[in-house]
Amino acid sequence: MIKLNKIQQAAIIFCLVFVIFTYAEFQADQLPKYDAYYHAKMAEKFPSGEFFSQQFPWLSQTDLAQNYGNMHFLYHVFLSPFTLLGFAGVKLATIILASLF
Numbered sequence: 769m770i771k772l773n774k775i776q777q778a779a780i781i782f783c784l785v786f787v788i789f790t791y792a793e794f795q796a797d798q799l800p801k802y803d804a805y806y807h808a809k810m811a812e813k814f815p816s817g818e819f820f821s822q823q824f825p826w827l828s829q830t831d832l833a834q835n836y837g838n839m840h841f842l843y844h845v846f847l848s849p850f851t852l853l854g855f856a857g858v859k860l861a862t863i864i865l866a867s868l869f
Contacts, residue, residue, distance in 0.1 A: 786867040793859045807840065808858045811847035 772780070799805055838844065846865075850857035 782867050786863060789863045789866045793863050799855055799858060804858065804862075807844065807847060808851060808855070810838065810840070811844045811858075812851040814844060814848040 793800070799808065847858065847861050850861040853860065
């Protein structure tokens with residue numbers, strides 16, 4: 769029996785979960801849920817500075833239309849570089865986060 773330390777065990781588990789989530793995530797061409805499009809668009813806006821806007825007109829029938837606050841700020845910051853790869857990048861970011869947690 770091969771003895772593995774905790775780091776090796778964690779790396780093996782990460783790789784297995786990464787492969788499983790990669791297979792599941794890339795079964796469809798589009799993003800899996802409607803929220804994913806919102807998060808991708810917000811992350812895409814980060815470099816342009818629009819990210820910090822207090823207006824979010826797309827939610828005109830909610831309280832967030834005039835008093836918008838980015839409740840997922842750190843997630844959007846993390847996701848921002850992945851948006852350079854389009855939807856594939858958003859999927860990759862999702863796979864990485866799912867594999868880590």
